[in-house]
Amino acid sequence: MKRYNPLEIxxxxxxxxxxxxxYKVEIRPSVPKMFLAExxxxxxxxxxxxxxxRNFTIVDVxxxxxxxxxxxxMRPFGYDTFGLPAENxxxxxxxxxxxxxxxxxxxxxxxxxxxGYAIDWDREINTSDPEYYKWTQWCFLQLFxxxxxxxxxxxxxxxxxxxxxxxNEQVENGHCWRCGHEVEKKKMKQWFFKITEYADELLExxxxxxxxxxIKTMQRNWIGRxxxxxxxxxxxxxxxxxxxxxxxxxxxxxxxxxVVAPEYSKLxxxxxxxxxxxxxxxxxxxxxxSEIERQENKEKxxxxxxxxxxxxxxxxxxPIWVADYVLAGYxxxxxxxxxxxxxxxxxxxxxxxxxxxxxxxxxxxxxxTPKTTYRMRDWLISRxxxxxxxxxxxxxxxGNPHAIPEEQLPVMLxxxxxxxxxxxxxxxxxxxxxxxxxxxxxxxxxxxxxxxEEMTRETDTLDGYACSSWYLWRYASPxxxxxxWNPEAISYWEPVDYYCGGDHAVAHLLYVRFWCKxxxxxxxxxxxxxxxKLLYNGYINAPDGKKMSKxxxxxxxxxxxxxxxxxxxxxxxxxxxxxxxxxDAAWDTRSVGGVYRFLxxxxxxxxxxxxxxxxxxxxxxNAIVRNKTIKKVTEDIHKCNFNTAVAALMEYVNELYKxxxxxxxxxxLAKLLKPFAPHLASEMLExxxxxxxxxxxxxxxxxxxxxxxxxxxxxxxxxxxxxxxQKLNDEATVIEIxxxxxxxxxxxxxxxxxxxxxKKANLVNIVV
RNA sequence: GGCCGAGUGGCGGAAUUGGUAUACGCGUUCGACUUAAAAUCGAAUGGGGAAACUCGUACGGGUUCAAGUCCCGUCUCGGCUACCA
Numbered sequence: 001m002k003r004y005n006p007l008e009i010x011x012x013x014x015x016x017x018x019x020x021x022x023y024k025v026e027i028r029p030s031v032p033k034m035f036l037a038e039x040x041x042x043x044x045x046x047x048x049x050x051x052x053x054r055n056f057t058i059v060d061v062x063x064x065x066x067x068x069x070x071x072x073x074m075r076p077f078g079y080d081t082f083g084l085p086a087e088n089x090x091x092x093x094x095x096x097x098x099x100x101x102x103x104x105x106x107x108x109x110x111x112x113x114x115x116g117y118a119i120d121w122d123r124e125i126n127t128s129d130p131e132y133y134k135w136t137q138w139c140f141l142q143l144f145x146x147x148x149x150x151x152x153x154x155x156x157x158x159x160x161x162x163x164x165x166x167x168n169e170q171v172e173n174g175h176c177w178r179c180g181h182e183v184e185k186k187k188m189k190q191w192f193f194k195i196t197e198y199a200d201e202l203l204e205x206x207x208x209x210x211x212x213x214x215i216k217t218m219q220r221n222w223i224g225r226x227x228x229x230x231x232x233x234x235x236x237x238x239x240x241x242x243x244x245x246x247x248x249x250x251x252x253x254x255x256x257x258x259v260v261a262p263e264y265s266k267l268x269x270x271x272x273x274x275x276x277x278x279x280x281x282x283x284x285x286x287x288x289x290s291e292i293e294r295q296e297n298k299e300k301x302x303x304x305x306x307x308x309x310x311x312x313x314x315x316x317x318x319p320i321w322v323a324d325y326v327l328a329g330y331x332x333x334x335x336x337x338x339x340x341x342x343x344x345x346x347x348x349x350x351x352x353x354x355x356x357x358x359x360x361x362x363x364x365x366x367x368x369t370p371k372t373t374y375r376m377r378d379w380l381i382s383r384x385x386x387x388x389x390x391x392x393x394x395x396x397x398x399g400n401p402h403a404i405p406e407e408q409l410p411v412m413l414x415x416x417x418x419x420x421x422x423x424x425x426x427x428x429x430x431x432x433x434x435x436x437x438x439x440x441x442x443x444x445x446x447x448x449x450x451x452x453e454e455m456t457r458e459t460d461t462l463d464g465y466a467c468s469s470w471y472l473w474r475y476a477s478p479x480x481x482x483x484x485w486n487p488e489a490i491s492y493w494e495p496v497d498y499y500c501g502g503d504h505a506v507a508h509l510l511y512v513r514f515w516c517k518x519x520x521x522x523x524x525x526x527x528x529x530x531x532x533k534l535l536y537n538g539y540i541n542a543p544d545g546k547k548m549s550k551x552x553x554x555x556x557x558x559x560x561x562x563x564x565x566x567x568x569x570x571x572x573x574x575x576x577x578x579x580x581x582x583x584d585a586a587w588d589t590r591s592v593g594g595v596y597r598f599l600x601x602x603x604x605x606x607x608x609x610x611x612x613x614x615x616x617x618x619x620x621x622n623a624i625v626r627n628k629t630i631k632k633v634t635e636d637i638h639k640c641n642f643n644t645a646v647a648a649l650m651e652y653v654n655e656l657y658k659x660x661x662x663x664x665x666x667x668x669l670a671k672l673l674k675p676f677a678p679h680l681a682s683e684m685l686e687x688x689x690x691x692x693x694x695x696x697x698x699x700x701x702x703x704x705x706x707x708x709x710x711x712x713x714x715x716x717x718x719x720x721x722x723x724x725x726q727k728l729n730d731e732a733t734v735i736e737i738x739x740x741x742x743x744x745x746x747x748x749x750x751x752x753x754x755x756x757x758x759k760k761a762n763l764v765n766i767v768v
Numbered sequence: 769g770g771c772c773g774a775g776u777g778g779c780g781g782a783a784u785u786g787g788u789a790u791a792c793g794c795g796u797u798c799g800a801c802u803u804a805a806a807a808u809c810g811a812a813u814g815g816g817g818a819a820a821c822u823c824g825u826a827c828g829g830g831u832u833c834a835a836g837u838c839c840c841g842u843c844u845c846g847g848c849u850a851c852c853a
Contacts, residue, residue: 003807206782217772218848226852246853258838259853298769298851307810330852337853343769344851375852505848579781584846588780594793604808644782647792654792657809710788715834716790756833767833 006567012681014116021076024116031072033136035493036063036711037472037525038363039501039508040078040125043104045083047738048111049548050540050587051502053558054575056117058537058642059500061576062409063118064675065637067468068694071456074493076475077112079105082464084162084178087387089512090419097387099174099420111559115568116678122618123478125391127467132474134410135484136467137392137758138513139402141524144393148194151383153448155263155287155328156380158186163421164384165190184289188425191382195514199223201528202513209359214583222506224375226476230332233309236317240269242309244649245331246343249368252313255336256349258320259302262286263328270320272306279303279322279341281716287326290433311336312367323348331373379511383461385593386419388461394438395456402440402455429459440631465508469515472496485524495527500535509534522616525561535640536586540575545586558714569677578640599680601653602673606684619662620701626668627630627701633672634697640671663688668695711738712765713747732758738764 017023041052044371051615063075084422086097086104105126112346125132139269142150158168159176160183166176171183195202203223206216228247244590264281271279282303297763302323309320325344339349339356382391390411394402404411414435414507420430429435431438435457442453468485476493477486509531516530542554543545549555574595579585610657629652636645647678649672656665660715667690674692685692707728711719719741727733735755738744748768 214772214847221771228853244853248817273842300851325853327852327853335853342853344853347851373852577780583774583781585780588794591780591794600808616783628822630849643780644792647782650792708788712788712834715787715832720788754833756787758787758834761784763834765787765833 002602002607004017004607006569006679007214007563007565009683010114010116010568013679013682014113016387017489018113019117021121022123022643023063024121025072025074027474028072029492031070033064033493034066034071034073034498035496036066036073036498037473037475037496037500039499040080040468040471042083042085043079043081043101043102043108045089045548046109047107048115048558050084050556050575051560053115053571053576054540054581055500055537056115056576057110057572058581058640059498060115060536060572060678061118061601061642061675062223062498065694067118068671068674068692069406070693073118074475074572075117075119076125077109077117077119077121078125078471078475078479079127080464080468080471081105081126081128082388082461084385084387087385087419088162090620096415098128098415100724101126101180105718114449114559114562115572125471125474125478127464127471128387128413130410130412131481132471133389133467133577135409135474136389137404137409138406138465139463139470139482139519141392142524142664143518145401146522146666148197148518150190150194151191152378153187153189154214155185155187157183158188158425158478159183159456161386165380165382166516171274180636181281188204190380191515192377192378193381193466195379195511196376198514199225199376199515201517202510205529209534210532212536215509215534215536218505218669219510220353222376222510224372225292225372227370227372229435230370230371231312231336231363233312233318233336234503235270235320236306236308236310237268240266240579241321242266242270242334243332244336245371245373245587246368248338249366250361250364251338251341251359252311252336252367254338254340255318256339256355256357257318257337258334258670259323259337259348260305260320261326261328261332262324262585263320263344264322266331267305268323270305271595275304275306276369277306280418280480282322289394300344300351302352302527304352305402309328312685313362315446319354321348321352321354329377330375330486353613357599379465379514381466382460383463384421384425384427384459385461385614386413386416386421388464389413389460389467390429391458391460393458394440395458396453397455401458402442404438404457405441406765408438427459427461453477455461465511468508469511470519472499473525474562479555487524491526494525495530495532498533498535499531502539505536506578535581537581539577540578541584542588543587543589548587554591561592566592566596567679569599573676574600577646579643581640581642598653599677600649600658602669602684603680605653605656605661606670606687619659621659622656622662622665623701624704625652625659626665627697629698630668630672630695631702634694635677658728671695707732707762709738710761710763711741711744712763713744714767718747719743728762734764738766 012256039056059075063073067073081101086100089100090097128167136606140149141199151326158167159180159181161179162176166183173524174182175181191391203220203225206219209216226247228245229249230243231249232241232243272517291723302321305320305322307320307322308317337345339346341358379418390413392409392411393401393403396402416428416432421427434630438455438457439452440455441450443450473485473494476489480486512530516525517528519525520528544554558571562568570592573590577595629648632648633645652669667688670681670688671692671694706722707721709721711721721735721741734757748766750768751768
């Protein structure tokens, strides 16, 4: 007898798929489309890990499920390749990031193919490919032309190890998200995307998204809209005034002092001569303080500026303080302190003996102008690194930025020898002297004539998140040389129907929404939300329940599991069976064996003719179980309950071992199994000489003649009685049957207070 | 500190949204096959009890004919966020 040999079967089918490209898709206007994607991976040197497998397999199950229902299903694949690891590796070894990336992509591709994913491999994209980043640069220029990509001098998070600026989203607890080193503040001129322009729409459209509530809440909090007012406070004996932002303009009469942030721009003009020294020292200290220190030490600190402001409501003189509990980047960088109502102000007032007066509430609009502010800041996008998409900008001799004309795109990353950033905070690109020079056509402002002008290229590269902000649209027409995305392809395929990932709850998932709205406004996209349904999968932890990490030595390598003889199908089914897809789960090596046994049982059912003789009479019992299973698996996949779908298939197989199997059973089993274990299922379907079209269930098999009636007395289960289903229609008959049951009679001999009959649960409860 | 999840056998987890708690898998035990083992097949498996029964979904209350599910309070764990005026 033949034995289940997954490695042999899987190789056979993978070769077929490689050759026949069954998952290659094109626009078919008359067929409904389905577009699914995972968050494309960063192809690291370590190859796929079990988390990727979970993520990709979820998408694959859905892909095959809809494909078997004959929708026009697109499932592309891509690589997010710019970023620090490849560059750091280059600095260490001298190997060009281009080379390392090429090797890593080849490895990822090979491994993804080894898992049997239904990918249209002709739609593969790579963000560091000039054919791709040409269009990333094009996107940047659209934003630049509309003033949504702009430069600003400001204090920025700076990682002294990676020697680069970081976005707010990339600072975790005061540490660099990449290397973990503590970050500092540094004043620099940087590029930003004006995401705040879309703050309101980004916030309001969250409600209608079919996304997990958790992610929606995180995005709402991140945007952090506050509705309030700005109020001017005149500085006493000065031409200056201080504008504060408050959400409680109605409490202005309780404002007994003002507080400004250490970085507050007008501080120099306000501070009195005899306070100057103390204030300047306080500011210098605050700037030096790392984020960590500011967080750990919540004890209020501050100094008096020696200046006073006039409270416009009470006309009283109130002192102006400087303190680091007021943040420069939020609101106006200055607040009116109302210690009677605000906990933080009260703490400050108590510490420095400032007056606390009971607040008399006034009309909100009396002294200020209504103003809405956001926690969200503009998106810092320039990076002082080599391995990124070059920003398509050049500077004239006065330092003014000019767009590189579209016909000069892509601005290619030059090949260089030394990838190290210099200490000035400029990227290694600054060393590519020839590359820096560029000639740009400029229109003379007076004569209107166009002449070529020598300029110097921007040496910053774009944040990798910019590259991933539009890739979902590139999938629709990945090789288009005329457009970033082809309008016809976009209107057929997009937006993405299912997008699956386990990371980037705010950053990436907010940026794609921002770009979508912008490009919709520019007329390039016919929709304003890029992702219909978001699946946010959980992590897979090590068997010890901890996060897998090389240093802990608890990493499970999915390719090891396959090559140990279990095969890709077992790995796939195991990761779907491990628990609800959106919950974290711990790896359990022994349970992998259980899944293998299940697939082995499927195999034997189909191929071991000695054990299972086909019975083509197709008994009623088989038909009932089969139809029940089809319904359960279909509904479970729709609800993304992959674990219970697998359990239902296991139950079905157990039943077939008991009751015997028909060819209809085998065909149904193979079809239902295919999304999870496509190789084995294909092998079975080949033997059965069947296509893979998704089976339908017939309700007539689900309606049985008899039903088990559950009888409770005072809510406790006392009997189960099998009765004709017909009788369920008449409550009186049912109650009569129940009462005459021997077992029940025992409990109700002292009389019945009332009876409850629940038809949909086949249940009777008797209260005595 | 704030917001959001979660807590069910020895373990991972099911449970039609108020209606038979513990599906499925792992582990364990027993049996069949085998000289033997592995593999495979079959059976049992929440605690107590000989049994009838009884106790059981983190803990304490409540609503209900009926609560893992709803309400109030407490504890524990996880995630996000962290002086956002």
